[in-house]
Amino acid sequence: MGERKKDFVWRYQPNLSSDKAKMLTYIQNQDLHPSQDKTAMIMAALTAYYMPLALHSQGSCSRESLELILLDSATAFVNQLKYACTALNVDPARVGNVLCSAFQIPLFFQSAQAESSNADSALELDNLNDFDLNTWNLAGITTDSETFN
Numbered sequence: 537m538g539e540r541k542k543d544f545v546w547r548y549q550p551n552l553s554s555d556k557a558k559m560l561t562y563i564q565n566q567d568l569h570p571s572q573d574k575t576a577m578i579m580a581a582l583t584a585y586y587m588p589l590a591l592h593s594q595g596s597c598s599r600e601s602l603e604l605i606l607l608d609s610a611t612a613f614v615n616q617l618k619y620a621c622t623a624l625n626v627d628p629a630r631v632g633n634v635l636c637s638a639f640q641i642p643l644f645f646q647s648a649q650a651e652s653s654n655a656d657s658a659l660e661l662d663n664l665n666d667f668d669l670n671t672w673n674l675a676g677i678t679t680d681s682e683t684f685n
Contacts, residue, residue: 584612 550556563574572580588606591597597605621628636643 580612584609584616 548560550560562568563577566573569577588602588609591605592602617631618628620626621631633643635641
């Protein structure tokens with residue numbers, strides 16, 4: 537007998553003109569991210585956002601494992617933010633300032649570093665069309681061997 541599976545059904549129908557509908561259209565458009573299908577994208581986001589807390593609430597992992605899973609989540613968030621900064625041509629130092637502020641970490645950014653970062657973002661933006669999602673490890677967070685087709 538095969539392994540039992542969790543059945544999860546969700547139906548969501550936002551207004552077509554809403555930002556949420558635009559986001560879901562983006563997720564469904566395989567041409568925009570050919571290295572991942574919609575299920576993989578959704579699971580990567582949910583895993584990064586909820587997995588550490590879900591496993592903690594179940595009491596099924598050691599503190600050390602939970603910490604590693606949380607650090608994997610943080611890495612996924614950072615990589616997604618780096619990609620978004622490149623795609624949107626936003627200075628990564630500004631996002632870094634938000635993160636440092638949220639965790640009450642003193643800011644160490646200097647204006648020369650910010651200028652260098654802007655130049656790097658412009659160069660990276662040129663390479664955005666050849667972007668390989670796997671190099672950013674957005675889907676690299678896993679706690680099991682499940683794969684999505």
